[in-house]
Amino acid sequence: MPVISEPAGFNEEDLYVDLQSIFGRPLFLKCEGFNFAGSIKLKPATEMVEAAEREGTITPDSILVESSSGNMGVALSVIAASKGYRFLCVTDSRCNLSTRLLMEALGAQVQVVTEPSPESGFLGARLEHIRRLCLRDKRYVWLSQYTNAYNWKAHYHRTAPAIARWFPHLDVLFVGAGTTGTLMGCARWFRRWHRPVRIVAVDTVGSVTFGGAPGRRMLPGLGMSIRPPLLDTSYVDEAIQVEEADTIRACHRLASHGFLFGGSTGTVVSGAIDWLSRYDTRPPTAVAIAPDLGERYLDTIYQANWIHALYGDDILPADARPHAGPRQAPSAPSAPSVRSPGTP
Structure with a gap:
C-alpha cells in the first residue's frame, strides 16, 4: 500500500x-494519466520545478509562470500547491473549461489569450504575453517547457x-x-x-x-x-x-x-x-x-x-x-x- x-x-x-x-x-x-495531475505532464513539471529549486532560481517571492494548453498547467498547479508556490498559467481559448476550473481550484491564476499571433498562432501570442509579464515583474519565473531540457530528461x-x-x-x-x-x-x-x-x-x-x-x-x-x-x-x-x-x-x-x-x-x-x-x-x-x-x-x-x-x-x-x-x-x-x- x-x-x-x-x-x-x-x-x-x-x-x-x-x-x-x-x-x-x-x-x-x-x-500515463493515473496520478494527481491526470496526465504524463506531472513528470516534467516535477523535474523542471525541482531543477529550478536546485539552481536557486525560485525564491519565496517567486511566481511560477508557464504557457500551457492544459495538461502542463494542471501539473504545475498541483506541484505549486504542494510546495506553497504561486503559479500563473497562460493559456488560450481552446483550453477546456474544466481544465481552467481545475487549475483555479488548485490555487493557480489563469490568464486566457483570446487573439492568436498572425505569424505564430495562439502559442506565439501566449509566449509573447509571458515575455511582457517577465519584463514588467522580476518575480516571475518562467519554466519554459518548450526549451527546458528537464522536460525531455524526465x-x-x-x-x-x-x-x-x-x-x-x-x-x-x-x-x-x-x-x-x-x-x-x-x-x-x-x-x-x-x-x-x-x-x-x-x-x-x-x-x-x-x-x-x-x-x-x-x-x-x-x-x-x-x-x-x-x-x-x-x-x-x-x-x-x-x-x-x-x-x-x-x-x-x-x-x-x-x-x-x-x-x-x-x-x-x-x-x-x-x-x-x-x-x-x-x-x-x-x-x-x-x-x-x-x-x-x-x-x-x-x-x-x-x-x-x-x-x-x-x-x-x-x-x-x-x-x-x-x-x-x-x-x-x-x-x-x-x-x-x-x-x-
Missing part, C-alpha cells in the same frame, strides 16, 4: 491496455526505462508530439538501448512541427504552431499526422469499450493503428504512450453539439454518436485515415 505526503509521490508507471480486441491490431497502450530517466522493463523486445514506439519532451526523452533513451526501436512521432494535421502546413487545430495537446525548440529530428524515424476527426473517432471507439481517454491519446492511437494496418510482415511488438485521460474532454470530444458544430454531423457513425443509446461493439475494425508529411 503506497503512502505519500505530496501528490508527486504517486504515479502509476506500469499500466498498459491491450488494444488488440478493440482495433484488431497488436498495440499496447501505456496509460522521460529519459523515467518513461522510457519503464517501457523497456516490460517490453524487452520492443520494435516500435508511438509517441505524440507536442513540446516533444516525451518524444525526445524516449527517443534518446532507446537510441542507446541494446536493440533498435523504431520511433514514430504522431502529430496532428495543422501542426508545423515536422514541416506540415499550418491549419486550424481545435483540440489542445499535441501539435505546435512553431517548430519545437526541443525537437531533434535525427532521433525520429518517422512522423505521421492525424486528422482531428480521426482523433475523435478513436476516442469514441475506446469509450465504447469503457476506456475514456483524452484527445492526445486518441491522436496517438489513431496514428498507431493506421501505421500498423500497413505492416505486411510479422506484427511488431508495439507500444503507444497515452498522455491523458478523458474527463477534461467531456464538453468537447464527448459532447455531441460541439463535435457537430466543428466537424459536421457525419464524423461518427450513427451508432457511435454521443447519447445514441446502447449499441453492439463493431464486428470488424476499420483503420482511421492518416496523412503523413514523410520521414523527417
Whole structure:
C-alpha cells in the first residue's frame, strides 16, 4: 500500500491496455494519466520545478509562470500547491473549461489569450504575453517547457526505462508530439538501448512541427504552431499526422469499450493503428504512450453539439454518436485515415 505526503509521490508507471480486441491490431497502450495531475505532464513539471529549486532560481517571492494548453498547467498547479508556490498559467481559448476550473481550484491564476499571433498562432501570442509579464515583474519565473531540457530528461530517466522493463523486445514506439519532451526523452533513451526501436512521432494535421502546413487545430495537446525548440529530428524515424476527426473517432471507439481517454491519446492511437494496418510482415511488438485521460474532454470530444458544430454531423457513425443509446461493439475494425508529411 503506497503512502505519500505530496501528490508527486504517486504515479502509476506500469499500466498498459491491450488494444488488440478493440482495433484488431497488436498495440499496447501505456496509460500515463493515473496520478494527481491526470496526465504524463506531472513528470516534467516535477523535474523542471525541482531543477529550478536546485539552481536557486525560485525564491519565496517567486511566481511560477508557464504557457500551457492544459495538461502542463494542471501539473504545475498541483506541484505549486504542494510546495506553497504561486503559479500563473497562460493559456488560450481552446483550453477546456474544466481544465481552467481545475487549475483555479488548485490555487493557480489563469490568464486566457483570446487573439492568436498572425505569424505564430495562439502559442506565439501566449509566449509573447509571458515575455511582457517577465519584463514588467522580476518575480516571475518562467519554466519554459518548450526549451527546458528537464522536460525531455524526465522521460529519459523515467518513461522510457519503464517501457523497456516490460517490453524487452520492443520494435516500435508511438509517441505524440507536442513540446516533444516525451518524444525526445524516449527517443534518446532507446537510441542507446541494446536493440533498435523504431520511433514514430504522431502529430496532428495543422501542426508545423515536422514541416506540415499550418491549419486550424481545435483540440489542445499535441501539435505546435512553431517548430519545437526541443525537437531533434535525427532521433525520429518517422512522423505521421492525424486528422482531428480521426482523433475523435478513436476516442469514441475506446469509450465504447469503457476506456475514456483524452484527445492526445486518441491522436496517438489513431496514428498507431493506421501505421500498423500497413505492416505486411510479422506484427511488431508495439507500444503507444497515452498522455491523458478523458474527463477534461467531456464538453468537447464527448459532447455531441460541439463535435457537430466543428466537424459536421457525419464524423461518427450513427451508432457511435454521443447519447445514441446502447449499441453492439463493431464486428470488424476499420483503420482511421492518416496523412503523413514523410520521414523527417
